[in-house]
Amino acid sequence: MASLPKNFLWGGALAAHQFEGGWNAGGKGPSVVDVMTAGAHGVARKITKTVEDSEFYPNHEAIDFYSRYKGDIALFAEMGLKCLRTSIAWSRIFPRGDEEEPNEEGLQFYDDVFDELLKHGIEPVITLSHFEMPLHLAREFGGFRSRKVTDYFVKFAEVCFTRYKDKVKYWMTFNEINNKMDVNNPLFLWTNSGVTVKEGENPKEIMYIAGHHELLASALAVAKGKEINPEFQIGAMVSHVPIYPYSSNPEDIMLAEETMRQRYFFPDVHVRGYYPSYALKEFEREGYNIPIEHGDEEILKNGTVDYLGFSYYMSTTVKSDVVNDNRGDIVNGGLPNGVENPYIKSSDWGWAIDPVGLRYTLNRFYDRYQIPLFIVENGFGAVDTVEEDGSIHDPERIQYLRSHIEELMKAVTHDGVDLLGYTPWGIIDIVSFTTGEMKKRYGMIYVDRDNEGNGSMERSKKESFHWYQQVIKTNGETL
Ligand code: BG6
Numbered sequence: 001m002a003s004l005p006k007n008f009l010w011g012g013a014l015a016a017h018q019f020e021g022g023w024n025a026g027g028k029g030p031s032v033v034d035v036m037t038a039g040a041h042g043v044a045r046k047i048t049k050t051v052e053d054s055e056f057y058p059n060h061e062a063i064d065f066y067s068r069y070k071g072d073i074a075l076f077a078e079m080g081l082k083c084l085r086t087s088i089a090w091s092r093i094f095p096r097g098d099e100e101e102p103n104e105e106g107l108q109f110y111d112d113v114f115d116e117l118l119k120h121g122i123e124p125v126i127t128l129s130h131f132e133m134p135l136h137l138a139r140e141f142g143g144f145r146s147r148k149v150t151d152y153f154v155k156f157a158e159v160c161f162t163r164y165k166d167k168v169k170y171w172m173t174f175n176e177i178n179n180k181m182d183v184n185n186p187l188f189l190w191t192n193s194g195v196t197v198k199e200g201e202n203p204k205e206i207m208y209i210a211g212h213h214e215l216l217a218s219a220l221a222v223a224k225g226k227e228i229n230p231e232f233q234i235g236a237m238v239s240h241v242p243i244y245p246y247s248s249n250p251e252d253i254m255l256a257e258e259t260m261r262q263r264y265f266f267p268d269v270h271v272r273g274y275y276p277s278y279a280l281k282e283f284e285r286e287g288y289n290i291p292i293e294h295g296d297e298e299i300l301k302n303g304t305v306d307y308l309g310f311s312y313y314m315s316t317t318v319k320s321d322v323v324n325d326n327r328g329d330i331v332n333g334g335l336p337n338g339v340e341n342p343y344i345k346s347s348d349w350g351w352a353i354d355p356v357g358l359r360y361t362l363n364r365f366y367d368r369y370q371i372p373l374f375i376v377e378n379g380f381g382a383v384d385t386v387e388e389d390g391s392i393h394d395p396e397r398i399q400y401l402r403s404h405i406e407e408l409m410k411a412v413t414h415d416g417v418d419l420l421g422y423t424p425w426g427i428i429d430i431v432s433f434t435t436g437e438m439k440k441r442y443g444m445i446y447v448d449r450d451n452e453g454n455g456s457m458e459r460s461k462k463e464s465f466h467w468y469q470q471v472i473k474t475n476g477e478t479l
Contacts, residue, residue, distance in 0.1 A: 009123065038056060074120070075459060078469070107163055125376070222234045236266070244317045259318055309376040323337060380442065444468050447459055
């Protein structure tokens, strides 16, 4: 079998709010996730008005990378990572979001982290906003409902691009910008856009309004970044859960096709630089009033992305004669016509395990866009058991990752997809985004911390650590 390119970026992925901790250290302001309590599988995280003493907020301390970054980066280096995908906490740089000047201590923290990574030969791959808008922008301006927040984001991006122009080459603007297409789960509009929907409002229309402002923000940031350093590679990042038709019934096929527009809408604009016709028809049909101003088309056209980063965890399936009331259930992807796929098993959290779906995704994206792709999240969230001797065996995680790597290799070597790299999610155990739990672990490095915030925070290597080390060393030949 042919091999992956020599410069393939094997790495790991993380997000500031899920692992840094230090939520109010070094002048950092509160962000939209700092008011999110812990939930569980099937129990939603609460969003409080402000930080309340009586509540437990798992992201506040997270796994304390903020003060342990040197030790953690040494472990990443030992694993052999070529890159680390992480994010910059927006409210570390602009604590409220609307200040004139950035917070120097916050900027210095990322200088230190990037220097440490580079010292170990690990390339930083940076997301500008991974669910981390300053709380003030959400409370005061309604988040990306307001076009002003577009300007604040672009300013934040410009400060980061300028400061780190010689340290970071690969950037992404917004993490999983398309999560909020599922308007039934308030978590997504809140974390993506700092938006809460008011009574009487049409959530879909509000989502598209915020989405428009974010797409502009992304395009303006891309254009600015290219001015600052033409060598930058600036990408988009979307969550991708492919939607299969349940059967060969043409109604199922067409339903899957139409539902896939929920997945494609944001990348279509990011990559092509204009609104797809199916979206314009939807706005017209539904009477949505999207504030597309004179000049916006030009902005979108001039800020298309260099590559498409995406997360892939699972697939979902739709059936035309099913309308379920199980809308919030992730197995059904929050889709009204979602059904279980009889060919696919799920994790304990109900996430369908479908490695072939990754190859399918890579091919569909590459056919559609013809730009480089980057798998910036993929992984298996599961409970881990620490044995008496301290060892941690995680064969299921290894099997999940192995089977997905096999499929990505086929996509590259057999199908000819241009793939920049692979950064499995949560390379070290972190706080889960959807549930706020610690017990839903993705890491290859175990962190001694539980759902309630107890534990020594000590790090130890899981079996998968040694396995992935070999995978990287052999460029995917040893799986
Ligand atoms: C993606 C996010 O949705 O999936 C991450 O970009 C998140 O932030 C990851 O952690 C896995 O989700 P969860 O809920 O299992 O942590």
